[in-house]
Amino acid sequence: MNPPPTQPAPARAPASVYALVGNPNCGKSTLFNALTGLKQKVGNYPGVTVERKVGTTYTQHGHPLTLIDLPGTYSLAARSPDEAVTRDVLLGRRADTAMPDRIVCVVDATNLERNLYLVHQILDLGRPVILVLNMMDVAEQAGLKIHTSRLEHILGIPVIACAASSGRGLIDLKLALSRTDLPLSRHAWDIPPAIAPAVSELQASLQDNDDKPPLIARAEALLLLTDQDSVRVAGSTPLSARTREILQHWENRWAADGTDWAAALVNARYDSIGLLTADIVSTASTAPVGPSRSDRIDAWVTHPVWGWCIFGVIMATMFLSIFTFAGIPMGWIESLVATISAGVSDLIPPGELHDLIIDGAISGVEGVIIFLPQILILFLFIGLLESTGYMARAAFIMDRLMSKVGLNGRSFIPLLGSYACAIPGIMAARTIEQPKDRLVTILVAPFMSCSARLPVYLLLIAALVPEEQVPVGPKILIMLLMYALGTFGAFGFAWLFKKTLLRGAPPLMIMELPPYRLPRIRDVLLQMIERGGLFVKRAGTIILGLSIVLWFLANYPKVPENQPEVDPLSYSMAGRAGHALEPVIAPLGFDWRIGIGLIQSFAAREVFNSAMGVIFAVEETGDEEETRTHLRDALRAAERPDGSKLFTPLICLNLMVFYVFAMQCISTIAVVKRETNSWRWPLFQLGYMTGFAWFVCLLIYQVGHTLGY
């Protein structure tokens, strides 16, 4: 055998960019966190909203190394946008991310054969690879003996036994990362003879027409024959026409003689892996027999009856925590904002600038930042459920229900997240494989009552039910009714879309249920902080800008001094818009003042409350509860020009229903635009949701009015 080829190593410093790849649930993120700690940057790949995580770690000699954590995948033949990004980065197809110098493959040692499939594809790339056998501790407990040195010898690349959760093997890994020269794998496998001519023809074309280096071209040729270039995402360099022609030619030819070449390729790889693992994995005689701990837990958790009970308890705990524990830090944020406002008041003399900063910028941003605790608690729960392995079970339980409306269990997670805020919910839809199912999930997610609607519901319920006389029961009932309405709306429209507009194949769910593990608190907290940070960043930019714009609209133009009898609000842009809107909303029983609230709600729904405060001239007090009580009394006292009450019970109820269904959130529209890469879907969503809200409210008001309410 020839000596293994080594990478030319002219530079003293080790190669600086490593990509971290592996199957889902192989402990890759834990390893990434262990190597990089807080030195991480989270963003997006331009054009697609796949999370891009880059971190820095250091060699034994203190040189910085860049580590890219690529989304988990089972194969380079991508089925979802996440997986497509992993494939494109490794193949050097993305202009925004240079091809990594070296690759760290993380595999779950307890399931070596399946995990080696991806490694096998990656070795074809002909890049320097370090193989990390993670979860060795779990494998040993299960009685598996893995001969690491033998595997290292066969593959010819560094193989490191590791348990990222306890830090075992990290030093060895760092030593390997620090090496200036890394051998290339000497592993070879036989491409099935029937496919070989196609591979070489495609490879030649990729080299000549797409400027690919020979080994990458061979790997890409193999890949094109299995994934037919089906999942393409923005930012990925397209194939040349000639290569596509050749691919098409071979596809037609095989289709004609009925060869299942894709299956042949997968089987050939598994055969090769089988030969590889036969010598290196042995099961000890001390291996535990009988059902494992995960099996015993699953017997309860996936049980047709108990499974639902456990699911219900967990969901109830989560929502109770969001609505109770969050109250404390929300109070802190309020008092902090009050302090800042007071400080600014002292610095800036009363006047236009003072009002702009206090009423426009500060209170606008506060209206959004106030929800940070709730969002953090939601992320904490989602993180805990994910890292223990329960989330996959929840999706499994929900799959049956979701399949009734044509979606699969994976859509459950985004919809659940949307109860806190549609934005993280919509972002969570990325893991859904079928593009149509993903789109339907995104389209209906904003129906789930988000936490921004909560203050509006609270205010209107307070105005509706005189709390001095009525026990708390009916209030909670009305609140639950609103949440239920939104949920039914989401499911109903999902069903409708899957039947009509986005008719597609029935949902196809293939999902691995990872073994139960104790949650990795550090990883959960890191993720929570990262996602919370993105939320704060948005509040600091988009929402700040919008708040200032809205303030101007509500305050300008000023009433000329010679017409003191004119109402300044009515004269302002917002007031005029409210008047302009009145003919449209009058059939729902809303007047122009409510119209202003509806328009302002586009910045964030809870702005309705402060808009009502401004319109009905309620004095702000430091205490939210007290302000709401004042506001409630002001709403109850509000009258129409003819002297009748404006906020009758029917109007309060109708307004709540409008908030349940209408799409009134610019941030959500912006996120949907980014996720779907077009203006078409967010505008459609705006139209259908608001239109539906209008029709339902029209019905309620007209029927209610006729009945004499």
Next chain:
Amino acid sequence: MNTDPRLQRPRMPLTELPTGAAGRVCALDGAADVCQRLREMGFCESAIIQKISGHSTLLCQVCDMRVALGEGVARHVTVELIRG
């Protein structure tokens, strides 16, 4: 292939495999990308699957891994019963 009916094991879609039984994968049909992913995850021909639970969505054990399969996928996996 052995055509003696006495030696043939009963074949059925994975959806009809009784809970608790084990089966060997005989054939995969259906959409190409789904078959590809099933094979890559270990559901290749001759793999042994144990059905753990589920009515419409199934829970299966295949090479030390627990996988949830939607009905639309499981219908396209033909297995032969090897252990009831």
